[in-house]
Amino acid sequence: MSFYLYNTLTNKKEKFVPLEKGRVKMYSCGPTVYDHAHIGNMWSYLTADILRRYLEYSGYEVRHIKNITDVGHFTSDDILRIEGEDKMEKAARREKKSPLEIAEYYIHFFLEDEKKLNIKNPHFRPRPTQEIESMIKITEKLVQEEYAYETEDGIYFSVAKFPEYGKLSKNSLEDIKAGARVDINENKKDPLDFALWIKRKGKNKNHILYWDSPWGSGFPGWHIECSAMAIKYLGDTIDIHTGGEDNIFPHHECEIAQSEAFTKKPFANYWIHTRHFLADGKKMSKSLGNIFVVSSVPDKRYSSLEEKGYPPLAFRTLKLASHYRSKANFTFKAMDQAKINWEKINEFYSKIVELLEEKNKKGGQTNLEVTSYRTLFEEAMDNDLNTPQALSVWLDLIKKGNRLLAEKTLGNPQEIKSLMENFDKVFAILKKEKSLPIAVPADIKKLGEKRKIAREAGKFEEADELREKIKARGYEILDQGKKYQLKKIKKTVNIKHP
Numbered sequence: 340m341s342f343y344l345y346n347t348l349t350n351k352k353e354k355f356v357p358l359e360k361g362r363v364k365m366y367s368c369g370p371t372v373y374d375h376a377h378i379g380n381m382w383s384y385l386t387a388d389i390l391r392r393y394l395e396y397s398g399y400e401v402r403h404i405k406n407i408t409d410v411g412h413f414t415s416d417d418i419l420r421i422e423g424e425d426k427m428e429k430a431a432r433r434e435k436k437s438p439l440e441i442a443e444y445y446i447h448f449f450l451e452d453e454k455k456l457n458i459k460n461p462h463f464r465p466r467p468t469q470e471i472e473s474m475i476k477i478t479e480k481l482v483q484e485e486y487a488y489e490t491e492d493g494i495y496f497s498v499a500k501f502p503e504y505g506k507l508s509k510n511s512l513e514d515i516k517a518g519a520r521v522d523i524n525e526n527k528k529d530p531l532d533f534a535l536w537i538k539r540k541g542k543n544k545n546h547i548l549y550w551d552s553p554w555g556s557g558f559p560g561w562h563i564e565c566s567a568m569a570i571k572y573l574g575d576t577i578d579i580h581t582g583g584e585d586n587i588f589p590h591h592e593c594e595i596a597q598s599e600a601f602t603k604k605p606f607a608n609y610w611i612h613t614r615h616f617l618a619d620g621k622k623m624s625k626s627l628g629n630i631f632v633v634s635s636v637p638d639k640r641y642s643s644l645e646e647k648g649y650p651p652l653a654f655r656t657l658k659l660a661s662h663y664r665s666k667a668n669f670t671f672k673a674m675d676q677a678k679i680n681w682e683k684i685n686e687f688y689s690k691i692v693e694l695l696e697e698k699n700k701k702g703g704q705t706n707l708e709v710t711s712y713r714t715l716f717e718e719a720m721d722n723d724l725n726t727p728q729a730l731s732v733w734l735d736l737i738k739k740g741n742r743l744l745a746e747k748t749l750g751n752p753q754e755i756k757s758l759m760e761n762f763d764k765v766f767a768i769l770k771k772e773k774s775l776p777i778a779v780p781a782d783i784k785k786l787g788e789k790r791k792i793a794r795e796a797g798k799f800e801e802a803d804e805l806r807e808k809i810k811a812r813g814y815e816i817l818d819q820g821k822k823y824q825l826k827k828i829k830k831t832v833n834i835k836h837p
């Protein structure tokens with residue numbers, strides 16, 4: 340079976356073949372931490388997580404890098420001009436903090452949300468403020484080779500020097516110019532040239548974050564940051580680059596131009612983009628009051644799904660119910676359905692676990708065909724991560740499984756449990772097992788005491804025999820110095836989410 344992914348670069352579904360057998364190098368554009376990440380932002384990070392998990396499920400070793408942008412991202416990243424102000428600095432002024440404090444504050448909430456959504460940690464989260472040297476190095480070479488030039492206010496990449504500019508977004512230079520506003524920056528050779536480095540002068544003379552460079556003090560442009568970090572941590576060519584649809588142009592288009600001009604090699608082989616996320620058919624915006632976040636935050640401008648009674652993993656289930664390339668429209672009706680499905684899946688899983696724990700379980704006669712469910716699940720996922728179809732395979736299994744449970748004829752609960760845990764390596768929506776304290780029966784406690792006495796008397800053989808007896812009854816002894824603890828041995832496999 341082969342894994343197919345839709346590549347924005349070629350506009351078609353392609354068989355996935357990594358550069359190196361069995362290994363995948365993956366880069367995801369991460370958040371700019373000037374504000375709380377809303378559910379639309381998390382939507383795109385969930386796509387990357389599902390993709391990474393499915394690659395790992397399929398046996399690949401994935402190295403995943405996801406940045407945290409803490410400088411250089413302007414409120415308007417119009418290709419023709421850098422306008423407005425640095426998002427980090429704007430937030431710093433709004434909240435009367437330093438940009439660094441702003442970053443730390445919002446990173447905290449972001450990481451909490453990722454954890455609650457079972458989004459795996461990348462192997463590293465580089466931050467541009469720590470990577471300035473690599474950005475200067477690339478910019479210097481681009482200037483030397485005349486891909487870039489210096490002006491009064493910064494260093495610009497010359498799009499005319501890179502004829503393939505537009506290959507990702509399928510924009511021709513003429514189209515971009517025709518659709519854009521007239522440029523007022525007289526310094527640039529071409530209105531489409533974009534900034535690699537911005538000098539701390541003129542309208543940017545008060546920029547708080549700045550570094551020394553061969554062109555005086557200044558700070559990097561947003562696009563160069565991702566190129567520098569991807570190349571530094573993954574190499575000249577990476578397998579997969581992910582991001583939201585709105586990153587295609589100009590951000591990713593510029594990443595390609597500057598990276599490929601720098602390395603003379605392809606930058607990323609597969610570009611995976613998550614389509615727009617709408618709330619009730621509209622773009623989420625503060626003025627419409629329709630921005631939702633995952634978990635409750637102190638900021639009263641936002642309401643959270645958690646406050647409204649929707650656990651983060653129910654939101655993850657909603658994500659699974661929609662294909663990453665179809666326009667997602669968030670509604671509370673859909674959220675309700677996702678919560679029902681999430682609960683249904685978890686309830687069924689608990690019932691299976693309970694059935695396996697029952698002492699005198701009578702095996703039923705009907706076995707659910709685990710292999711065919713697994714095949715259907717993998718076929719769906721292999722087809723450009725068709726999670727809605729894969730989810731329906733899971734729900735169908737539960738429907739049939741519940742009927743057999745009611746009839747007491749389900750014959751292979753252990754296999755079904757393993758199958759669900761396998762699915763969950765990708766879906767990651769099963770609740771973590773609750774470790775409820777269970778009362779230790781009196782006779783087990785007696786055995787524990789007997790062992791303690793034997794142990795203190797140096798009768799280790801007897802102590803070991805008693806330990807085995809206790810174990811046979813489903814309990815284990817944890818020695819803690821002279822004391823000990825009795826614990827029930829868990830029969831179930833722990834579902835571990837990073």
Ligand SMILES: [Zn+2]
Pocket residue numbers: 367368369565590
């Ligand atoms: Zn990026």
